[in-house]
Amino acid sequence: MSVTAAKGFTAAGIAAGIKENGNPDLALVVNNGPRRAAAGVFTSNRVKAAPVLWSEQVLKSGQVSAVVLNSGGANACTGPKGFQDTHATAEKVAEVLGRGAIEVAVCSTGLIGVLLPMDKLLPGVETAAAQLSEHGGEKAAIAIKTTDTVHKTSVVTKDGWTVGGMAKGAGMLAPGLATMLVVLTTDAELDSATLDKALRAATKVTFDRVDSDGCMSTNDTVLLLASGASGVTPEYEEFADAVRQVCDDLGQQLIRDAEGASKDIKVEVINAATEDDAVEVGRSIARNNLLKCAIHGEDPNWGRVLSAIGTTSAAFEPDQLNVAINGVWVCKNGGVGEDREKVDMRYREVHIVADLAAGSQTATIWTNDLTADYVHENSAYSS
Template identity: 60%
Template sequence: MTTVVTPKGFRAAGLAAGIKANGNPDLALVVNDGPEYGAAGVFTRNKVKAAPVLWSQQVLTTGRLRAVVLNSGGANACTGPEGFQTAHATAEKAAQLLGCGAIEVAVCSTGLIGAQLPREIVLAGVEKAVAALDASPQAGLAAATAIMTTDTVAKQAAHTDAAGWCIGGLTKGAGMIAPSMATMLAVLTTDAVLDPVLLEPALRAAVRVSFDRLDIDGSMSTNDTVLLLSSGASGVTPQPEVFTAALREVCTDLAGQMQADAEGVTKRIVVRVSGAVSEDEAVTVARTVARDSLVKTAIFGADANWGRIAAAVGYSDATVEPDRLDIAINGVPLCRGGVAAGGRTDADLSGPDVLIAIGLGLSDGAAEIRTTDLSLAYVEENSAYPS
């Protein structure tokens, strides 16, 4: 099992601190033991940012991290100065126990917006987590498990390079997932020796085509955080582009796991757009289709209703020439040049994977967005959470 502690120089822990009323695991800790402490972060673009996001953004300006404390069971968002003090106290507590400064400890939270976290319970949990720190795969799994909310499985990925360095990662997220990686937390670790100034561009490049291309329901969370920690413990220095490619692969793997475990999913949908004026416009078209409730309910019903796809393409904020529009579903052309090209019953949507291929016929801009169907279970789960 490859985990967030597969790279040398990292330890982790995950446990039930008592934040969640049901007694499930709810607190995780990932520690970088060095020798290097490089770090970078990408955060939600939501203007309403949770206290831990405000704290961690501040911390990350140093480009350096010793540890990350993560909790589920509460987002610590819309909690005002008291909530910020809780995030600060959490970092302070970890720093004190690990022998570093609070400015070297990031904090991530996920759960219900608007409620204060039970500060003393969180701080006691940090103490237990520090005591439980370990470099075993079990410890990595425990950390990945402790940040789950409506996730049904822990999500981990890794890349082991033949040159002797590796990347590990964990993530959570199953709903409220949209541009800027909504309601997702991810921690990526590496023991490659990396110039600290390369970390943020590498992370941004990887996130842009992985987590940012996952759009479950168009909702962007207050808490999204992706962190990259680098220990340099392998002693091996990869080429920057080799590292970035590997990081992208790990992030794409994690994003795929999030898609597969999204709330109420019965179909995994890839919306692939080609022929757009630019990559940005391809993303715009793909995202508009991926968010359209009528497209998503049709796919749930295994109905190749390409007319709804054409309508969504048409109202997207991108250049579209209706008489150049091609649409195929699972390889079966259904619309060519803006007109029906076959029977809509020709495409088989009975399986769990659906590929919607849209050709705009304008230029060579291309992109993919991954999404899911809009199912009865999605509505059931989200109308009852938290009950």
């Protein structure tokens, strides 16, 4: 279902030959209207891939007719030629669909610093366009996978309207988004300003708080397209809630499929003076390699949690910090708490609560453990 669950959308996913192994690598998502309102959120990395630079321009009009996505190459750090390639891809989609190129967003994912094989990609656009279908959402989701072991989709259906989406990403997940490509669609009838507001509110508390390895991609893109095909204009809060649900679900799927991970770690910071403090502390804990190794070893090493908290500028007193791991308060008032032997670490889910005892704000960051498999996968990626 994914991007074709909402009315007014067709999609396709095919193997264009960009990937040498012959796996699907090209996806097309088309908004058939009647409306073509859209919003987008992009990587905050200052080294942006050509498709990000292009799509940022496309989104300025608040109108998107189609999204073309490829795996098998990020088209990042590819200079003027890379940008020309992105432009040519959008032109090709526009030509095939009979739309304007400036309404075609482009997303790419894969290795940085390699030009895309345009002799395969452009014919692939024609093939994909010929296969566009109201049932093509699944195939599109499959075609954008890189090291993902599974494809990721999510749908929320409300009273007469729907929000659905697909995502790819499995590592290099970090704030300001991650190497994730996400396309969300809805048949609700809304303008681009409303979409933008709802999308930013949702990504701030979902994808922005998924931090698998602290590395930020050059290609992150989250797009939300609205066809208006349901004829329904929902209340803003209800719509924003649905978008947040889909983003949250997709974000959780990304974490569960993170490269080499054996544990999914929920870092919940409570009683912070401000939400920013809570996020800063959560991220510091989530990025601590030593802690991530300890969790991998099923070791409730709360000292590494405190050490990570100590590097932040958040409001707290060291002798008032409390830490729970899987429900056991192993650290109380900055020192030894309940017996660490009580902590059951056998399961994939690990829940760390850091109590700053400095206020009433909270935030949750999702991360993974650090494993030998992560090292192996990322040692061999481009060789």
